[in-house]
Amino acid sequence: MVDDATLLAAVAEQRADMERLLVELVEAPTVLGSEAPGQAIMRRAFAGLGLEPVDVALDPQALRDHPGASPFSWDVSGKQNVTAVWPPAEPADGRSLILNGHIDVVSPEPAVLWSRGPFAATRDGDWLYGRGAGDMKAGLAAIVGAVGALQRLGLAPRGRIELQSVVEEECTGHGALACVLAGRRADAAVITEPTGGAVWTSQVGVLWFQVRVLGRPAHAGEARAGENAIEATFPVVRALRALEAELNAHPPPPYDAYPNPINLNVGIIRGGDWASTVAGECVTHCRLALYPDDHVGNLRRRVEAAVAAARADPAVAGFDVEVRYDGFARDGYSIAADAPPVGALRVAAERAFGVAPAVVASTATTDASILQLYGGTPAMCFGPYAESIHGVDERVHLPSMVQTAQALALFIRDWCGLKPAA
Amino acid sequence: MVDDATLLAAVAEQRADMERLLVELVEAPTVLGSEAPGQAIMRRAFAGLGLEPVDVALDPQALRDHPGASPFSWDVSGKQNVTAVWPPAEPADGRSLILNGHIDVVSPEPAVLWSRGPFAATRDGDWLYGRGAGDMKAGLAAIVGAVGALQRLGLAPRGRIELQSVVEEECTGHGALACVLAGRRADAAVITEPTGGAVWTSQVGVLWFQVRVLGRPAHAGEARAGENAIEATFPVVRALRALEAELNAHPPPPYDAYPNPINLNVGIIRGGDWASTVAGECVTHCRLALYPDDHVGNLRRRVEAAVAAARADPAVAGFDVEVRYDGFARDGYSIAADAPPVGALRVAAERAFGVAPAVVASTATTDASILQLYGGTPAMCFGPYAESIHGVDERVHLPSMVQTAQALALFIRDWCGLKPAA
Structure with a gap:
């Protein structure tokens, strides 16, 4: 040897x-x-x-x-x-x-x-x-x-x-x-x-998901006639941050060594395409982790529930909000x-x-x-x-x-x- | 005739x-x-x-x-x-x-x-x-x-x-x-x-401006090590909405006939480029109106002041925030x-x-x-x-x-x- x-x-x-x-x-x-x-x-x-x-x-x-x-x-x-x-x-x-x-x-x-x-x-x-x-x-x-x-x-x-x-x-x-x-x-x-x-x-596992918000475009001069998909995204992100906090509340070992083992990342946002038009669409790409004893299907359901609950916010209520998946779906x-x-x-x-x-x-x-x-x-x-x-x-x-x-x-x-x- | x-x-x-x-x-x-x-x-x-x-x-x-x-x-x-x-x-x-x-x-x-x-x-x-x-x-x-x-x-x-x-x-x-x-x-x-x-x-006159927020990209798995430029944009938008409310508080005639003659529009947002990377940059394109007796130079100063004030928010404090102009600067x-x-x-x-x-x-x-x-x-x-x-x-x-x-x-x-x- x-x-x-x-x-x-x-x-x-x-x-x-x-x-x-x-x-x-x-x-x-x-x-x-x-x-x-x-x-x-x-x-x-x-x-x-x-x-x-x-x-x-x-x-x-x-x-x-x-x-x-x-x-x-x-x-x-x-x-x-x-x-x-x-x-x-x-x-x-x-x-x-x-x-x-x-x-x-x-x-x-x-x-x-x-x-x-x-x-x-x-x-x-x-x-x-x-x-x-x-x-x-x-x-x-x-x-x-x-x-x-x-x-x-x-x-x-x-x-x-x-x-x-x-x-x-x-x-x-x-x-x-x-x-x-x-x-x-x-x-x-x-x-x-x-x-x-x-x-x-x-x-951890990782889930990539996108939140697509559809609003109603309108002329900026009559912006109240429209529904701005960009700003309607903000409460949805807040709801996802609340979900992240829930997921970090009681980490199983060995993840209890971390203050925040499950990270949500708001990685990409793309909304609207004209400064003088109320943004009709906004797509936000997120990454969220899951513990090894969880499954990505469960996390999808929790994300979808959090996004659905966010629609109770009056600022989001009138919008079409959809969760889409493209990329990581990994346990x-x-x-x-x-x-x-x-x-x-x-x-x-x-x-x-x-x-x-x-x-x-x-x-x-x-x-x-x-x-x-x-x-x-x-x-x-x-x-x-x-x-x-x-x-x-x-x-x-x-x-x-x-x-x-x-x-x-x-x-x-x-x-x-x-x-x-x- | x-x-x-x-x-x-x-x-x-x-x-x-x-x-x-x-x-x-x-x-x-x-x-x-x-x-x-x-x-x-x-x-x-x-x-x-x-x-x-x-x-x-x-x-x-x-x-x-x-x-x-x-x-x-x-x-x-x-x-x-x-x-x-x-x-x-x-x-x-x-x-x-x-x-x-x-x-x-x-x-x-x-x-x-x-x-x-x-x-x-x-x-x-x-x-x-x-x-x-x-x-x-x-x-x-x-x-x-x-x-x-x-x-x-x-x-x-x-x-x-x-x-x-x-x-x-x-x-x-x-x-x-x-x-x-x-x-x-x-x-x-x-x-x-x-x-x-x-x-x-x-x-009205119209000003187009962009707010560029620079944060610090990081791996999503250690997202707290980064500074997310997308989410730091949200308080800046809130500050701009507050400015819009100020501008609509006492409309001069004939604009006093409108409930909200001066419209802010958040028309475009582009932030980040990877779901698993903390977004390092976010650019938001806005349109804001001004009364005929105002001047676009004044409005620029008010926008810049509102954006600067937004940096007092702890969620924005660590970020490089810049107001840029491209398009309408019209009295x-x-x-x-x-x-x-x-x-x-x-x-x-x-x-x-x-x-x-x-x-x-x-x-x-x-x-x-x-x-x-x-x-x-x-x-x-x-x-x-x-x-x-x-x-x-x-x-x-x-x-x-x-x-x-x-x-x-x-x-x-x-x-x-x-x-x-x-």
């Missing part, structure tokens, strides 16, 4: 390669619908490891037929996940593993708030700035760095290792779900989300803190960092739930330290990317086993 | 032609930026009267240099007003007249609320439906009908009559202002806005009820309709203020009866279009004078 120091040193030597890959990835603005250039980079990165990249396409109908799917209104045809298998050395008596990351990033807007170009991948000391630097291109680079280091040492895993760079983690999880539909399963999965070195073993999930892969990952992380990693329940959602709930693969998140993900001046701490890769290398040794490559 | 009955009958015979022109105009969706097809129709209509159509282009720099201009961010180069002069019969001893209408229409959205296609120009009995049918393509058709009828009678005016089909009445008045810049003046102007047979002799105006053209138009309308027209102060703005304030042309609005302008299922009462043309014919006779064409 190769010792810790050898593995850690071998991964550290990959630092420059990981950083180069990370910069290249951040410079590709892989927002929804523009993932392809990022996937082309990942194809080359996997090929650079001597592995054969295999695309896993998103099949809209197959996705829609799956119980874990989210509704989606946009075109996914032609979208590809990029995967590669590092085949086990015979007799392949080790446990298998999926190492997964997502290539898609959220919009950097308002870019005017950034102190640098969101896709310029600028470096300042140990930090690399850019949309997606933390969430989660450093995680993808860490996966490549870990595998590359083991290969440099002339090692091969004793269990099958599959690398996955998926799309649509930020809106549906349908990249990961397409991998599940393609039969991609393993004895464990690590998603290198920016957990800051913690092991995430639980996460939460948990993996037991004493499950074998969790224990092995915690040990690996502690040996890499010198301190025991925190075990955390996340108030965000990731593809871990897709892999575990629908793929049957016990899944965890573990990755670099990042700041301001989804925010302004997102950045990742580059040493934490290397540490992530180091912990992954130890975990591969401990979970899959290693032996000299044939 | 040709008698009333002859003129009224001659105009009535133009009804089918006016209706055909109106349908053709409504079928052209001449929203901002798409005015050209409508202007092509008007060019043909003026040429059909035997007049030579003359384009008056919008010159962006000349407009911006004019004190009556409004700020604008969009491209106006290539936009054309269409004008035509009906030359007076010698010795041209009559008073001159501008007959003006605008070709642009406001957006019909949300079109889903319409019971028919907004640009289908469908007819139901005496009503023609469609965006712009009332505001104000029926008025343009009435102008053509009035002139056509007089020509059929072999008559010519004794004063110069200029016909104008202008652009951008709905956002800046820069079509009319370009005509003023081109030196187009007259002893009176009638704008055939849908006044329902009333004579409008006063109108109101009045013409004396006993001014000569007003008296002549009232008499003509009474003789056409059999009842005296109402004299009205409008809570909307029109190009009348441009023509009078900056062109020195005493201006009034007078036109057909329409319903739901800027609203759903806008429609115009076709007989009122004919009556408008009849009153215009009498007014031309009384104001400009008529004699047999050479």
